[in-house]
Amino acid sequence: DVKVTQSSRYLVKRTGEKVFLECVQDMDHENMFWYRQDPGLGLRLIYFSYDVKMKEKGDIPEGYSVSREKKERFSLILESASTNQTSMYLCASQLGRRDRPQHFGDGTRLSIL
Amino acid sequence: AQKVTQAQTEISVVEKEDVTLDCVYETRDTTYYLFWYKQPPSGELVFLIRRNSFDEQNEISGRYSWNFQKSTSSFNFTITASQVVDSAVYFCALSGEFTGGGADGLTFGKGTHLIIQP
Numbered sequence: 001d002v003k004v005t006q007s008s009r010y011l012v013k014r015t016g017e018k019v020f021l022e023c024v025q026d027m028d029h030e031n032m033f034w035y036r037q038d039p040g041l042g043l044r045l046i047y048f049s050y051d052v053k054m055k056e057k058g059d060i061p062e063g064y065s066v067s068r069e070k071k072e073r074f075s076l077i078l079e080s081a082s083t084n085q086t087s088m089y090l091c092a093s094q095l096g097r098r099d100r101p102q103h104f105g106d107g108t109r110l111s112i113l
Numbered sequence: 114a115q116k117v118t119q120a121q122t123e124i125s126v127v128e129k130e131d132v133t134l135d136c137v138y139e140t141r142d143t144t145y146y147l148f149w150y151k152q153p154p155s156g157e158l159v160f161l162i163r164r165n166s167f168d169e170q171n172e173i174s175g176r177y178s179w180n181f182q183k184s185t186s187s188f189n190f191t192i193t194a195s196q197v198v199d200s201a202v203y204f205c206a207l208s209g210e211f212t213g214g215g216a217d218g219l220t221f222g223k224g225t226h227l228i229i230q231p
Contacts, residue, residue, distance in 0.1 A: 058218050090158065098146060101148060101163055102148075107156050
C-alpha cells in the first residue's frame, strides 16, 4: 500500500511566520502534489512536481512556494503566513502517469493567528 | 477551463436506501480520466474508482456502481442498500488538461456530504 505521510496533523502559527509543511511518500512515485481544502470550495491545486527539483504552479500558487530536493519528499512553504492561509493542506503522490490515481496523506490542519 | 460540478451539497437518507451522487464535468481534452474519492470524518481521501474517457462501460463493485455517460458529461455514483459506514464526503475529480508533461493536478468538485441515518 502507498503511504503518504504529512509531518503534522495540526499546526498553529502566527501571521508573518515562515511555515514549512512536509510530505514524504514511500512508493518511489514521480509525481507529488499539494492541495488546500476549504469548506464549500473543495480541493484546489497549489503546486505539483513531476521530478526532483521540478515544480509547476497549480491553480492558486500565490503566497506559496515548494521544494523537492529528493524524490520522496515534497515541501510546501508559506513565505510569510497570513490568516487567509488558514486551511486544511493535503499532499498526494502519483505514479508518473495521468491515468493513475493520486494517493493522499491524512492532511495538515493549519491555523494562522 | 475545466470544471467539475457536484450540485448536491448534502444528501441525507435512511440506512438501506439507495442513493445516487451526481457529477457533471467540462473539459476540452479528448482523452481524460475521471475519479471518485471518499473522505470519511477522519479526513483522509480514499480512492474509489478511475474511469477513462474512451471506456463507457458501467462498473459495479459490491454495493457501489458508477454510470459514465459521455453524451451528458456525467459520471454518477450509486450506493445500493446504504450503510452508516458510507457516511462521508464524496468527491468527483477530473484529470488536468494535458500539457505534454507527465503530471497534472486533479480538478475536484466541491463534494457531496452524504449522511446515512440509522
